[in-house]
Amino acid sequence: MERTLIIVKPDAVQRGLTGEIIKRFEQRGLRIIGMKLLQVSRELAEKHYDVHRERPFFASLVEYITSAPVVVMALEGSDAIVAARTTIGATKPSEAAAGSIRGDYALEIGRNLVHGSDSVENGELEVANFFAEAELCGGWARAVDRWVFE
Numbered sequence: 001m002e003r004t005l006i007i008v009k010p011d012a013v014q015r016g017l018t019g020e021i022i023k024r025f026e027q028r029g030l031r032i033i034g035m036k037l038l039q040v041s042r043e044l045a046e047k048h049y050d051v052h053r054e055r056p057f058f059a060s061l062v063e064y065i066t067s068a069p070v071v072v073m074a075l076e077g078s079d080a081i082v083a084a085r086t087t088i089g090a091t092k093p094s095e096a097a098a099g100s101i102r103g104d105y106a107l108e109i110g111r112n113l114v115h116g117s118d119s120v121e122n123g124e125l126e127v128a129n130f131f132a133e134a135e136l137c138g139g140w141a142r143a144v145d146r147w148v149f150e
């Protein structure tokens with residue numbers, strides 16, 4: 001099982017797309033093991049986006065993610081990293097596949113609605129950055145799991 005951190009970004013929350021976005025991950029079969037609403041601090045934002053620190057868009061990225069509340073989710077599943085990123089769609093929404101979240105609801109890279117971890121290692125690190133272990137229901141199983149996971 002892999003873990004991925006999903007952030008329903010401020011634009012998605014403001015636009016009332018939180019439920020629609022959660023629904024897509026649920027329908028995909030990924031298991032929610034943690035979820036909360038919070039306003040990201042500058043410190044946490046800079047840590048989360050540390051790999052982009054030297055990029056020209058870093059300041060606006062931090063500004064955007066800290067600008068209003070977000071919903072963060074920790075999801076678990078087989079191949080969760082790739083599955084979630086496929087559901088999210090390409091970074092640049094104008095090029096994202098129709099049927100993906102960004103392809104259906106977004107136009108611009110700086111308003112691309114949702115974050116998903118990009119590797120197994122980053123999934124673990126990012127979930128730990130946003131959730132205390134006690135906030136995660138790591139051990140639970142759904143009755144339907146045997147119909148989703150082979």
Ligand code: DAT
Pocket residue numbers: 052057061090091109110112114115116118
């Ligand atoms: P993703 O969010 O698809 O994982 P990423 O990790 O490469 O994309 O970049 C993180 C965020 O930074 C991305 O969601 C939007 C912003 N970003 C990336 N590349 C950008 C660019 N060339 N111009 C402006 N913003 C960019």
Ligand code: MG
Pocket residue numbers: 116117118
């Ligand atoms: Mg990324």
